[in-house]
Amino acid sequence: MRLEKIFYISILFWIVTIIFKSRFFLHMIQLQGYRNEEYRKWIKTSTKAYPKRMKISLIVLTIILVFQMIYTGYNKNNIVLFLFNLLWIVSIFYTFNFKREESKKELVFTPRAKRLYVSNFLVNFLELLILFMIVKKLASDIIIYMPVILYGLFIIYFLQSGNIILANIIVTPVERRINEYYYTMAQEKIKSMEDLNTVGITGSFGKTSTKFIVDTILKEKYRVLKTPESYNTPMGISKVINSELTKDYEIFIAEMGARYIGDIKELSKLTNPKIGIITSIGPTHLETFKNIENIMKTKYELIEELPSDGIAIFNYDNEYVKKLADKTFKEKILYGLENTEKLDIYATDIEVSELGSTFMLKDKSGEEIKCTTKLLGKHNIYNILAGASVAKALGLTFKEIKRGISKVEPIPHRLNIINPGTGVIVIDDAFNSNPDGAEAALEVLSQFKEGRKIIITPGMVELGDKEEEANREFGISIGNVCDYVILVGEKRTRPIYDGLKNSGYDEENIFVVKNLDEATSKLQEIVKSKDIVLFENDLPDNYEE
Template structure:
């Protein structure tokens, strides 16, 4: 009888650990397969890695095992083993989370994910073999073998996130070899295109928007390939080069991202750009960079990797970029809206409305042209100027640039204006908010006069030690603009709440919810025709409370 229940127990266990392993595979994928990032996630979100129910069940199993073994030593009756197994099966089955909130970015079973998943089960099999060996050392007549075996399997199940780390270590040499193969292949391939004009774009923020803007403007004259979405890592860029780059393209626009010093150098050496653009430097990813100086150093790696005849393009309005520009002796183009006498490309007569912007585009030679754009916000004008500077470097006239600017469409989730036809205007700024972008978004909705303004936000992340104060300041800024505030995540949004209250913002106009779904329900209760709703930031799945 015990053998039958043992078989059922093993079946339930394999099913449970498959689901738990799949969840942690998703989380480590979202953390870029970096063990250090995944460990931080486990520490910060231990209540997700080790849910309260699972903790109760696991420690309940430990107590039940002790009681069962004592009972078996005293009575040596199989009934105690069967009762234990029934309780164990019920506990493990109850711990399985069949239903989770819909992920914003679903698990993708890439080849790498499949290798890691397989490696994870290799680790589990090794652990099972160790358990089997230990149990074989026990005399066969010991009645407590089955309860002890199930306790050890429960321990493997409970500590599964650490198995994923071990699996990632185990598969690391294989991944390194595979990555090197594709990196070297892309490195060699891109150098066979002798006439290809390659543009590298990096910055703490604005780089994705600038990439799309630059590509659109350059299409007035050239056949352009750009890295899609947020493909900005060595492997992402290698994939685009290996799969998509052909000799039909005349320009390749590459977004370059970084979380650590040396990351930009690696992607710049791969892509081999002749033009480098620095959009902005600010306090993002401070949990890895530690300080703004390290961010400056990392972003400047793009300029250092440009060839002697390369062209460096700088946003001179950004105080950190200005310092980098001033120390650069390569050919450079400065753009912005301040200190125009020092700039090569600049905007004047800026008029920002609720449905777009107009401005005069000027160059150092005294030429100018009026530009119209659908984009919202002053910072988007800076991104347009970056694209204009690249276009000028590649020989486009101001008139061609103006035509390109008019064709630029808003990038999804980056101050994207949506009018669903209900009388409510939605501003979707849900992609990776930062202090500058959040302030710009508030400036944009402030342009909508005589309308109620509602903001839905979980706050900003990845700002290191500055995160609390940045979110508190965000709360103060919200108080000056918005009529209602919906905060997502009670713990995470505490600094925003404090900032609002410091400005004597009414508690009755602040609503704190746990999930985006709850926020949507609350919004539907509040919103009326004529309102403006700003969605500011949408935390990745790893950050949700």
């Protein structure tokens, strides 16, 4: 085969690798909300951005290229050129991961993702064009400079994690205009629906569960539309409003997520809520918020944006939410389990088991009713109380609220029981663990009287400076409940291990594995009939050991 054909085949092979490599980095920046700053932080901490194999290959190719230029100069030596081409192909094969990794949250080719993907190809094409123009200036016969071209292609391949940033910068003005268009369209649509009541829900945790609960209860009386899954950004909510919200609906429930000050204000101006709920405030997303005070300020933006006749609903048992409730002079509803004399809606006589919970729902007027729910954990009682508070504000009776509560189904990956029929019970709490949720999961696990208790966890993330301390305390709590512990990731779970060790836990019952596959294998070695296995948290795809 002629050298020219091998060279052009190599370029085609390079294009294929770029397609797959850029797709991976598109996924990673999508997980970071297309924010370049957050994505850069991921690059700095991730081994996947610049893998060790890629660095080794780059060093080897650099040494060989320099040696080849010194040894042969720019003379056309077909054997040398062929060998360099072969080495280049081997380097690509050595560094490219041909095995498609399973993702917890798959890449979604939204219109924005498609535009960014195309923009990224334009960046690669421009870099390729510049490379060829430089070489063309230097020599009439491009094949003589083939090693230089291949080396340049490897550099472009090496810099794919950075190219997606350049591509994102290019499309940012376009995205801003598109976002403003759909945001304004959704905003005007909401304003035009005078009979619509919007319920805004925010909090450090419990937002999604509360949204599903509110939706189920309110459907006892109203026609309700809620944002699906974890749609809690301006573009996600705008999409729902523009495509799904019609005048047939009487209630719109919007979950509101935030990573920066001002995020909730933007969502509130979009959805125009008349009822606002703050479910909780805790040390989540501290990597971006920096401190609890900023989180409090951001969550309170929802209450500030309520109209003068709006209703603010607070979880009064949360110390940070309580402070916000106490400074609020709009109409408000306080819910909780403690200091009931100060509460508008509360629960007593709570009985929590592995099958669900029962409790007495009460209000400050003295009305009460016994309720039953399939949901597990004390923290879900708080979420139900939030739902009951909204229902009460919108005129539902206690009987309607009770009926709605009984219909609430467990949400996947949020403390729901799976019985596969093998004699082993699985508790799936794999979604985005936090200190309160982790304690609730352990409480549910402790309710089981038979069988050994096994936990599989990679620990908690996105807690900023408090992450190590929270995971150490988590380890101590685990030691009080579990018979066996499988920790996923040695470095990240070190604080949990230390907490277990310091509490006197038997280290022979602690197993540290690299990934979930190894955890499953280890589980199969130790698990027996009647055992209960808790999966607590599953790290996002952009987190690694």
